[in-house]
Amino acid sequence: MIxxxxxxxxxxxxxxxxxxxxxxxKGKIFTIIGPSGQxxxxxxxxxxxxxxxxxxKIFLDNRSIYERNxxxxxxxxxxxxxxxxxxxxKETVFENIAIxxxxxxxxxxxxxxxxxEKLKEIGLTGYENRKAWTLSGGEMQRVSLARVMINEPDLLxxxxxxxxxxxISTNKIEDLIKYYNLEFGTTVIMSSHDLYQGQxxxxxxxxxxxxxxxxxxxxxxxxxxxxxxxVAKFIGIRNVLPGRVIGSEDGMILIDLGGIxxxxxxxxxxxxxxxxxxxxxxxxxxxxxGKMSARNVISGVISDIRPYGIISHVFVSCGEVSLAVxxxxxxxxxxxxxxxxxxxxxxxxxxxxxxxxxxxxxxxxESKRNTPxxxxxxxxxxxxx
Amino acid sequence: xxxxxxxxxxxxxxxxxxxxxxxxxxxxxxxxxFSSVLISTIFALPLGTIINFNEFRGKKTLISLxxxxxxxxxxxxxxxxxxxxxxxxxxxxxxxxxxxxxxxIGQSFLIIPIMTGLTIAALQGVNPILTDTIxxxxxxxxxxxxxxxxxxxxxxxxxxxxxxSRAISEVGAAIMIGGNIKGHTRVLTTAISLQTSMGNFxxxxxxxxxxxxxxxxxxxxxxxxxxx
Numbered sequence: 181m182i183x184x185x186x187x188x189x190x191x192x193x194x195x196x197x198x199x200x201x202x203x204x205x206k207g208k209i210f211t212i213i214g215p216s217g218q219x220x221x222x223x224x225x226x227x228x229x230x231x232x233x234x235x236x237k238i239f240l241d242n243r244s245i246y247e248r249n250x251x252x253x254x255x256x257x258x259x260x261x262x263x264x265x266x267x268x269x270k271e272t273v274f275e276n277i278a279i280x281x282x283x284x285x286x287x288x289x290x291x292x293x294x295x296x297e298k299l300k301e302i303g304l305t306g307y308e309n310r311k312a313w314t315l316s317g318g319e320m321q322r323v324s325l326a327r328v329m330i331n332e333p334d335l336l337x338x339x340x341x342x343x344x345x346x347x348i349s350t351n352k353i354e355d356l357i358k359y360y361n362l363e364f365g366t367t368v369i370m371s372s373h374d375l376y377q378g379q380x381x382x383x384x385x386x387x388x389x390x391x392x393x394x395x396x397x398x399x400x401x402x403x404x405x406x407x408x409x410x411v412a413k414f415i416g417i418r419n420v421l422p423g424r425v426i427g428s429e430d431g432m433i434l435i436d437l438g439g440i441x442x443x444x445x446x447x448x449x450x451x452x453x454x455x456x457x458x459x460x461x462x463x464x465x466x467x468x469x470g471k472m473s474a475r476n477v478i479s480g481v482i483s484d485i486r487p488y489g490i491i492s493h494v495f496v497s498c499g500e501v502s503l504a505v506x507x508x509x510x511x512x513x514x515x516x517x518x519x520x521x522x523x524x525x526x527x528x529x530x531x532x533x534x535x536x537x538x539x540x541x542x543x544x545x546e547s548k549r550n551t552p553x554x555x556x557x558x559x560x561x562x563x564x565x
Numbered sequence: 566x567x568x569x570x571x572x573x574x575x576x577x578x579x580x581x582x583x584x585x586x587x588x589x590x591x592x593x594x595x596x597x598x599f600s601s602v603l604i605s606t607i608f609a610l611p612l613g614t615i616i617n618f619n620e621f622r623g624k625k626t627l628i629s630l631x632x633x634x635x636x637x638x639x640x641x642x643x644x645x646x647x648x649x650x651x652x653x654x655x656x657x658x659x660x661x662x663x664x665x666x667x668x669x670i671g672q673s674f675l676i677i678p679i680m681t682g683l684t685i686a687a688l689q690g691v692n693p694i695l696t697d698t699i700x701x702x703x704x705x706x707x708x709x710x711x712x713x714x715x716x717x718x719x720x721x722x723x724x725x726x727x728x729x730s731r732a733i734s735e736v737g738a739a740i741m742i743g744g745n746i747k748g749h750t751r752v753l754t755t756a757i758s759l760q761t762s763m764g765n766f767x768x769x770x771x772x773x774x775x776x777x778x779x780x781x782x783x784x785x786x787x788x789x790x791x792x793x
Binding site for chain 1: 692694695697700702704712715716718719
């Protein structure tokens, strides 16, 4: 089990990690997600003893890794870290994978057996004598993973292991991570800026922004109940808006979003709130009809349509507010949706997620929020991912 | 007027006929140069590694000083060694003056800074992620340093070639410390110097071609090893 206790790290005046705490149970996959440059790599390097924190403690099986009588090399040998950029020693693939065993003075025959086994696991049998620097990025990252896992670490640290890889290589790496976690019970702490990867792999997710864990919870909980506007934006909810509670009706609260009033279910006590509505929870109609049974029905004018593969995001200006609605590419065509067309939006009260109002704390600049920029275009949320 | 074509054929002739004087001088040159390169490698690699991987006050100044010594004039090395090794000098009792051993010491002084500096430069050029990877894989301090040296072996081989080239081509230290004694301390460069002063330009040029030929062979061998 790994326990992080108020870890802080400063480089000069810059505070990169700010009192980070977490408990990672043995055999679990813990994923740290967050925009780039928020301290994820620094945290992993601290756990791997590649750097020392300015403050705080890290416990491995209830023992601080900074205790004076602990041997750093022995501790490091219980862990393994795969870095974002795959790096190869100027050796053969065999030697690249075997190097950790050579450090541990393992018998040559045992090294051969274990390297062959790992090559088979990563699907690179027959690559033993290839010069490692001739491998593709995806192949080299698999070798990096094998190079670590051959040492049978208790804890596997992965720093955005698929950040530079194509989707096929990413899938292979993800499969290997799951395999090693299930087969060997290896505890995994990985960082990623791909929230869906976090969702696919992790037992628990921590959202890191500005060097802090803003929310650390079960994966599904982070996705369904983001605790703040920043988290909501990061997990891909396009419609995150400030609002004001103006009353209640039928057990629901009424929130003024600036020109439009929406119904929501929440027991929030503050007047100023933030509201998140998923684009996929909003239904779009060309004209009002009887099917619109949802509590919230509003009209607006299409300001932009952006295709994302087979789906499109339709941006609808409703007074002062702009809402993104997810529709299929087919629907855009069938409904003849075009810019400046008047449409109607409908969404249920439970689809309106209400969060406390707060100042934007992460480094996402004002201009990059989900509002039109100077040229009238919208920045997709994926720009910060 | 010197005819370079004629000098080239003279050089070929001297090699083919195994001219005893030329063979002796060439053999002495190789013995002295290889010895000084070996000694320098033994000193420079660990020294460069220690300087690179340790933080201490004046580290940058020391590296700058080492780099400045790349341009150390060979006659200065010759002069200093002469003073150190002469009978009245602090190391006079060893009797190294006008011996091949003295010349090896002089050449080592000349090339240790280059090889140390290039070792430091090579180690500094290692990808920091690879450095973290080596640590992360559980290397001990010695394994960490050996892994870095292995990783930079091609650059270090180049440093050795540069050291060899500087040692084999220098004349100032060789003549001052060795004294250009025939059959004892005469090497290719000092022989060229002597033959030129005697007006035997063609022979000088022929010896020069042999010198370059040796450098070429060494470079080809190193190039072959680097490509493996």
